[in-house]
Amino acid sequence: MSNRTLIRGGLVLTAADETHADVLVEDGRVAALAAHGSTAAESWTADRTIDATGKYVIPGGVDAHTHMELPFGGTFASDTFETGTRAAAWGGTTTIVDFAVQTKGQTLREGLDAWYAKADGNCAIDYGFHMILSDVNESSLKEMDLLVEEGVTSFKLFMAYPGVFYSDDGQILRAMQRGTANGGLIMMHAENGIAIDVLVEQALARGETDPRYHGEVRKVLLEAEATHRAVQLARVAGAPLYVVHVSAEEAVAELAAARDKGLPVFGETCPQYLFLSTDNLAEPDFEGAKYVCSTPLRPKEHQAALWRGLRTDDLQVVSTDHCPFCFSGQKDLGRGDFSKIPNGLPGVENRMDLLHQAVIDGHISRRRWIEIACAAPARMFGLYPKKGTIAPGADADIVVYDPHAEQVLSAETHHMNVDYSAYEGKRITGRVETVLSRGEVVVDGREFTGRVGHGVFTPRSTCQYLN
Numbered sequence: 001m002s003n004r005t006l007i008r009g010g011l012v013l014t015a016a017d018e019t020h021a022d023v024l025v026e027d028g029r030v031a032a033l034a035a036h037g038s039t040a041a042e043s044w045t046a047d048r049t050i051d052a053t054g055k056y057v058i059p060g061g062v063d064a065h066t067h068m069e070l071p072f073g074g075t076f077a078s079d080t081f082e083t084g085t086r087a088a089a090w091g092g093t094t095t096i097v098d099f100a101v102q103t104k105g106q107t108l109r110e111g112l113d114a115w116y117a118k119a120d121g122n123c124a125i126d127y128g129f130h131m132i133l134s135d136v137n138e139s140s141l142k143e144m145d146l147l148v149e150e151g152v153t154s155f156k157l158f159m160a161y162p163g164v165f166y167s168d169d170g171q172i173l174r175a176m177q178r179g180t181a182n183g184g185l186i187m188m189h190a191e192n193g194i195a196i197d198v199l200v201e202q203a204l205a206r207g208e209t210d211p212r213y214h215g216e217v218r219k220v221l222l223e224a225e226a227t228h229r230a231v232q233l234a235r236v237a238g239a240p241l242y243v244v245h246v247s248a249e250e251a252v253a254e255l256a257a258a259r260d261k262g263l264p265v266f267g268e269t270c271p272q273y274l275f276l277s278t279d280n281l282a283e284p285d286f287e288g289a290k291y292v293c294s295t296p297l298r299p300k301e302h303q304a305a306l307w308r309g310l311r312t313d314d315l316q317v318v319s320t321d322h323c324p325f326c327f328s329g330q331k332d333l334g335r336g337d338f339s340k341i342p343n344g345l346p347g348v349e350n351r352m353d354l355l356h357q358a359v360i361d362g363h364i365s366r367r368r369w370i371e372i373a374c375a376a377p378a379r380m381f382g383l384y385p386k387k388g389t390i391a392p393g394a395d396a397d398i399v400v401y402d403p404h405a406e407q408v409l410s411a412e413t414h415h416m417n418v419d420y421s422a423y424e425g426k427r428i429t430g431r432v433e434t435v436l437s438r439g440e441v442v443v444d445g446r447e448f449t450g451r452v453g454h455g456v457f458t459p460r461s462t463c464q465y466l467n
């Protein structure tokens, strides 16, 4: 018995096209599209018809940077795979790529298996994994090959966090060389952590303990320097490079310069860098702790360069870096010492809406919205066209989006397991109405109709910008 759903009368938006089309979904996949009102579309029958008149029909969002249950600074990110993927679905995201962690002394296998165990049977939407390398050595380098074969095709390295996730330049070079050989994409946290730690120590010695000093010690120059160094190391290794959570204008300039040379260098930014700033970090009464993440929020003036980069394709992807810690009990760990505030912001539920607001505000076009939030992350991480578009054969991960609805973002109404919203009170034009994950309706208006365990691990091919 096949199971058919018809999405009728909407404006189908992909990264390539805007068409008034009906979408036929069969057995979890897109079976066909046909012009609305055409003989073909009129002849279709289905078990369920969704009226999308006046709405957008868009691919489900692909959030390529999340940290569910991440251990950090003596605590754990507050969203589990269950709560975090449910919140993602509410926000119109139907795939996440989360970061499995190899801690020092562990094999990649041990780290990855721990993440399979956390996610397996708990997710509302589909998921994949990147692997964080914290211990680059002969055997972990060899293990990278096996992970690529198993569909874990990207590896994050850190130039920051000495003693925790940090790799030195030699380790980075070796991992990049291995990536060149096995097709794995190196993702870089580009901040000079060795220099930052000196500035942290000096700031604390001067009694500068408030959250805003987190932004002051993590200097723009040290993001730009690390970005430049990462590009040069990648050139030496003949490797492509993806720089995560780019926040500074000077770092965008490094990426743009590399791309102008024709190098396979890619960049991601996040909503927090586009919509928030050091003004938030400076909020009194320790409220600034809500906005502590790394790279840090920057002065407002940097936002224009990030938007420009997104328009000119010097930045390709917007992911959330969703890594929530409750204000009460978790961010609290850093009262009196900003360096002990767990790093990270919630946002997996807000990304599609914030980027639609950017369309309304004139920063990006509608199709660019779909490109940076759905298609580009899918291509970057080997999920396209299964994910990231609406086309025959693609997974029926589809969002019916009401571009006229008004909403106000708030912790009172969000579904993320965290006691504050980084965007509290922000007005958004646009709202997710219906969400399908592989053909199953998981969000139906104001009701969650999905289920724990519907989401499955999704193996990925290598980066699709390189072939």
Ligand code: URP
Pocket: 067, 189, 245, 292, 293, 294, 295, 321, 323, 343, 344, 345
């Ligand atoms: O502050 C952040 N971004 N926390 C998550 C870990 C990382 O560096 O992405």
Ligand code: ZN
Pocket: 009, 010, 011, 020, 054
């Ligand atoms: Zn119309």
Ligand code: ZN
Pocket: 189, 244, 245, 294, 295
């Ligand atoms: Zn990072």
Ligand code: ZN
Pocket: 065, 067, 321, 323
């Ligand atoms: Zn991250």
